[in-house]
Amino acid sequence: MKTYQDQWVKGKLVEKGMRECAGRYEIVKSFCKQFRRPFTVCDIGANMCYFGLRLTEDFPKCYVVAFEFDKFDVRAVHVQKNNPSRLLFLKRKLSLNDLSVLNAIGHFDLILALSVLHHVGNKFDAWLMALRNLGDNVIAEFATDDSRSRRQSPDYRIPSDAQILGYCESHINKQIQRPIVLLPGNPQ
Numbered sequence: 001m002k003t004y005q006d007q008w009v010k011g012k013l014v015e016k017g018m019r020e021c022a023g024r025y026e027i028v029k030s031f032c033k034q035f036r037r038p039f040t041v042c043d044i045g046a047n048m049c050y051f052g053l054r055l056t057e058d059f060p061k062c063y064v065v066a067f068e069f070d071k072f073d074v075r076a077v078h079v080q081k082n083n084p085s086r087l088l089f090l091k092r093k094l095s096l097n098d099l100s101v102l103n104a105i106g107h108f109d110l111i112l113a114l115s116v117l118h119h120v121g122n123k124f125d126a127w128l129m130a131l132r133n134l135g136d137n138v139i140a141e142f143a144t145d146d147s148r149s150r151r152q153s154p155d156y157r158i159p160s161d162a163q164i165l166g167y168c169e170s171h172i173n174k175q176i177q178r179p180i181v182l183l184p185g186n187p188q
């Protein structure tokens with residue numbers, strides 16, 4: 001199957017996906033360079049786990065939990081080819097209640113919500129608050145070109161406190177660059 005993300009195996013790109021990934025990863029990696037200690041990442045809607053695989057390769061003290069539900073079995077086979085030791089790839093379509101359970105259990109240095117917040121129906125504001133509560137920092141990518149963002153969620157917007165980290169090309173319309181932003185979370 002043609003995947004959304006590039007497929008990454010043990011330090012190499014093995015198959016291009018529909019979506020530009022390397023440039024987006026550089027933005028996330030640059031942010032993570034500030035951590036001088038072990039750090040934790042929660043990737044929501046991890047797809048082929050491109051970001052978790054690369055982060056755990058590049059940062060020996062990085063620990064990732066990544067959630068995905070769609071075509072999970074085939075994606076899990078791909079992730080396993082990397083034999084990752086600091087990455088949990090878990091099958092779950094996360095709900096708001098799941099986020100509050102996760103929040104009661106632990107807290108992350110970084111939440112990744114890349115091109116996923118237009119999938120949360122009309123609960124955008126509640127999701128955003130839950131993600132901020134779950135981590136010190138949230139990096140979110142906004143699908144400003146995707147009509148689903150308008151159809152599903154009237155409140156879908158880039159929050160006013162967002163700091164733009166960069167832009168990357170949309171796969172739907174190559175003229176459009178999706179913003180990737182840093183949102184302050186709620187440090188514990």
Ligand SMILES: C[S@@+](CC[C@H](N)C(=O)[O-])C[C@H]1O[C@@H](n2cnc3c(N)ncnc32)[C@H](O)[C@@H]1O
Nearest residue numbers: 045047067068069070092093094114115116119
């Ligand atoms: C547009 S893709 C983005 C993938 C990846 N975050 C990226 O930016 O490269 C959205 C992904 O999120 C997954 N997803 C959507 N809602 C989710 C949820 N509630 N819990 C877990 N995964 C979800 C979808 O199955 C899909 O793989």
